[in-house]
Amino acid sequence: MVFKKEDPKKALKELGDKLIYQINKGKNPEITFPLRNLSNIVYDSKSKTLKLGDKMGTRSFFNVAHAKKFLQTVEVAAVIKDKLLGSGKHSSLRDVFYMTKRTIPGTNVNLVDEQTESDKAIEDLEVITGLSREELHVNANKNGSVAGKVIIEDKGDIIDWSRLGSGGWAIPSNVENIKFKKVEAKYIIYMEKAAVWERLNEDKYWAKNNAIIISSQGQTTRGIRRLLQRLYEEYELPIYVLCDGDIYGAYIYSVIKYGSIALAHASERLTIPGVKYIGITMDDVEKYDLKKHFIKLDEKDYARIKQVSEYDWFKDNKAWQRQFKMMKEFKAKVEIQALSARDISFVSEKYLPDKIKNKEFLD
Amino acid sequence: MVFKKEDPKKALKELGDKLIYQINKGKNPEITFPLRNLSNIVYDSKSKTLKLGDKMGTRSFFNVAHAKKFLQTVEVAAVIKDKLLGSGKHSSLRDVFYMTKRTIPGTNVNLVDEQTESDKAIEDLEVITGLSREELHVNANKNGSVAGKVIIEDKGDIIDWSRLGSGGWAIPSNVENIKFKKVEAKYIIYMEKAAVWERLNEDKYWAKNNAIIISSQGQTTRGIRRLLQRLYEEYELPIYVLCDGDIYGAYIYSVIKYGSIALAHASERLTIPGVKYIGITMDDVEKYDLKKHFIKLDEKDYARIKQVSEYDWFKDNKAWQRQFKMMKEFKAKVEIQALSARDISFVSEKYLPDKIKNKEFLD
Numbered sequence: 001m002v003f004k005k006e007d008p009k010k011a012l013k014e015l016g017d018k019l020i021y022q023i024n025k026g027k028n029p030e031i032t033f034p035l036r037n038l039s040n041i042v043y044d045s046k047s048k049t050l051k052l053g054d055k056m057g058t059r060s061f062f063n064v065a066h067a068k069k070f071l072q073t074v075e076v077a078a079v080i081k082d083k084l085l086g087s088g089k090h091s092s093l094r095d096v097f098y099m100t101k102r103t104i105p106g107t108n109v110n111l112v113d114e115q116t117e118s119d120k121a122i123e124d125l126e127v128i129t130g131l132s133r134e135e136l137h138v139n140a141n142k143n144g145s146v147a148g149k150v151i152i153e154d155k156g157d158i159i160d161w162s163r164l165g166s167g168g169w170a171i172p173s174n175v176e177n178i179k180f181k182k183v184e185a186k187y188i189i190y191m192e193k194a195a196v197w198e199r200l201n202e203d204k205y206w207a208k209n210n211a212i213i214i215s216s217q218g219q220t221t222r223g224i225r226r227l228l229q230r231l232y233e234e235y236e237l238p239i240y241v242l243c244d245g246d247i248y249g250a251y252i253y254s255v256i257k258y259g260s261i262a263l264a265h266a267s268e269r270l271t272i273p274g275v276k277y278i279g280i281t282m283d284d285v286e287k288y289d290l291k292k293h294f295i296k297l298d299e300k301d302y303a304r305i306k307q308v309s310e311y312d313w314f315k316d317n318k319a320w321q322r323q324f325k326m327m328k329e330f331k332a333k334v335e336i337q338a339l340s341a342r343d344i345s346f347v348s349e350k351y352l353p354d355k356i357k358n359k360e361f362l363d
Numbered sequence: 364m365v366f367k368k369e370d371p372k373k374a375l376k377e378l379g380d381k382l383i384y385q386i387n388k389g390k391n392p393e394i395t396f397p398l399r400n401l402s403n404i405v406y407d408s409k410s411k412t413l414k415l416g417d418k419m420g421t422r423s424f425f426n427v428a429h430a431k432k433f434l435q436t437v438e439v440a441a442v443i444k445d446k447l448l449g450s451g452k453h454s455s456l457r458d459v460f461y462m463t464k465r466t467i468p469g470t471n472v473n474l475v476d477e478q479t480e481s482d483k484a485i486e487d488l489e490v491i492t493g494l495s496r497e498e499l500h501v502n503a504n505k506n507g508s509v510a511g512k513v514i515i516e517d518k519g520d521i522i523d524w525s526r527l528g529s530g531g532w533a534i535p536s537n538v539e540n541i542k543f544k545k546v547e548a549k550y551i552i553y554m555e556k557a558a559v560w561e562r563l564n565e566d567k568y569w570a571k572n573n574a575i576i577i578s579s580q581g582q583t584t585r586g587i588r589r590l591l592q593r594l595y596e597e598y599e600l601p602i603y604v605l606c607d608g609d610i611y612g613a614y615i616y617s618v619i620k621y622g623s624i625a626l627a628h629a630s631e632r633l634t635i636p637g638v639k640y641i642g643i644t645m646d647d648v649e650k651y652d653l654k655k656h657f658i659k660l661d662e663k664d665y666a667r668i669k670q671v672s673e674y675d676w677f678k679d680n681k682a683w684q685r686q687f688k689m690m691k692e693f694k695a696k697v698e699i700q701a702l703s704a705r706d707i708s709f710v711s712e713k714y715l716p717d718k719i720k721n722k723e724f725l726d
Contacts, residue, residue: 154528165517
């Protein structure tokens with residue numbers, strides 16, 4: 001019962017129809033779908049993404065261990081079908097939780113008590129229908145800004161990303177329905193820090209280098225990942241990731257490239273195998289004389305280096321293993337902003353243009 | 364030596380000139396400015412803001428306890444004057460730290476070792492010159508989105524906040540130089556949650572109610588506070604704050620209205636005495652049947668209620684004291700999104716319009 005990508009309302013209706021068919025046949029209604037637990041999450045070295053394996057699970061109504069989860073899945077499907085897709089409106093995970101949170105009539109039992117329950121039901125529906133949360137109108141967090149020579153159409157508005165002053169366009173949580181009208185830019189720099197974005201924007205890096213600059217503040221939201229992926233797939237734009245020179249930067253990069261364990265079921269929709277890491281690298285330390293700006297690693301950092309370096313998608317990657325080794329040898333990390341010590345615009349006038357010219361990336 | 368608001372470069376040059384004058388006179392060079400420590404932070408019930416008191420401090424060069432701080436203040440002033448104001452570029456606190464981080468020639472002593480040192484020097488310069496960080500080209504965090512019938516000019520771009528699709532304009536960290544070209548909107552809703560902003564934006568709340576909707580995600584940045592304040596002062600737009608019904612929501616509101624201890628020296632530039640709290644209130648619990656969506660308070664919540672309720676600006680405020688009492692009686696808090704349980708667009712179609720029509724605010 002794994003549907004192909006199609007009309008979301010139709011997909012949910014088909015799910016309901018199958019259950020009704022089973023009920024009318026006097027059968028125990030059940031739903032079958034790929035398991036999402038750790039034992040069924042595999043790194044596919046061919047597609048270079050974290051994916052769900054072949055193990056399937058079944059959830060049936062007349063089973064004390066399944067009944068509540070079964071109901072939750074069906075209820076969330078109904079809420080999404082009628083209240084979200086039916087009205088054309090979008091919602092957050094938290095809102096869906098409140099929309100499904102009700103007491104089952106004639107009992108003291110709540111359909112959901114915690115948001116994790118409705119969240120899991122939404123993930124179920126993603127794997128059952130083959131549709132993303134966003135296609136089911138359940139949005140993730142909103143964060144981030146973008147600027148560059150791109151014109152889009154969104155909700156009837158024509159928006160020119162090169163005419164938005166010092167702020168840029170605020171990236172919505174859901175970018176499924178934006179239309180690219182004109183994409184002049186030739187590549188994308190995605191950076192983890194909004195302050196660096198503001199530096200590049202003030203220096204008009206995107207105009208001078210015909211690039212798109214995108215930043216979150218902290219975590220890369222699903223909205224940003226989908227925006228990056230759409231530009232990569234629809235316009236074949238190279239994407240370069242700019243992070244602090246530390247293990248957390250490496251992980252931010254790896255999530256964009258290979259996916260994450262929590263979202264393995266959505267890899268196809270979120271990962272970008274071609275993305276490259278532009279810096280800060282441990283080689284930059286010598287090259288740009290950054291040693292004096294070292295920040296000492298602590299126990300947590302070392303533990304994280306060990307953990308990340310052993311991930312399937314990193315363990316055979318020599319270039320990255322060399323980076324991890326250097327991190328441990330240096331006993332230190334270094335921030336993007338350390339480049340400011342050389343010159344306020346060093347990052348936009350020298351560092352990035354040189355790296356791109358010399359194709360100095362980590363893969 | 365407290366300057367009036369004027370040309371930032373001139374203000375910093377005057378500071379340097381005075382020091383040179385003292386040196387040429389054979390005097391111990393010193394800087395005098397209002398103290399920023401807790402003992403000198405007072406709540407001014409007349410202006411309804413947290414302010415610095417009258418206590419002044421002196422920092423002189425030939426004083427072992429002052430020498431390093433004196434040097435840091437002068438060095439940061441030089442970096443700001445030459446590298447930021449001189450080039451017309453802006454920077455973050457972190458960047459200024461790296462720009463000032465150097466070893467004093469002939470010694471093993473770094474001018475600054477920790478960012479807190481350069482941060483404090485920047486605060487010194489704010490009180491010495493009477494200028495804000497933003498006017499000194501040191502930006503705070505970038506966060507937040509805005510939509511509504513407003514047209515601005517920024518960096519030569521004309522930006523219409525009503526034509527930016529599902530994303531809105533990304534608010535920059537520094538809004539000092541944006542020009543309002545046309546402000547049709549009649550009031551502002553500021554909300555703490557980006558998901559609620561997306562709800563209001565999708566429902567075109569700002570178009571239907573001729574309002575401006577602004578949101579951060581978490582903390583209200585200085586950029587957002589200045590944007591709110593400028594619209595409040597320059598266009599006399601009422602501002603209504605929409606937060607979760609809990610003590611943290613009350614505090615978010617109070618920071619916008621009265622200021623914060625950490626930024627007491629910048630109150631004049633950041634506080635908005637006329638701002639009002641629209642919800643969620645403890646009275647909404649009965650009115651909108653939100654009891655079933657209660658989230659139990661924990662020890663931390665109770666401690667915070669006690670602390671906030673005793674703040675100078677809240678302790679004589681009967682309406683708020685009643686709210687705090689109800690929080691404790693309910694033993695619970697309630698989120699904005701609990702309104703979604705009634706209907707996905709309840710917040711934009713019923714809750715907010717009713718509150719505004721009936722002028723149901725907390726002051």
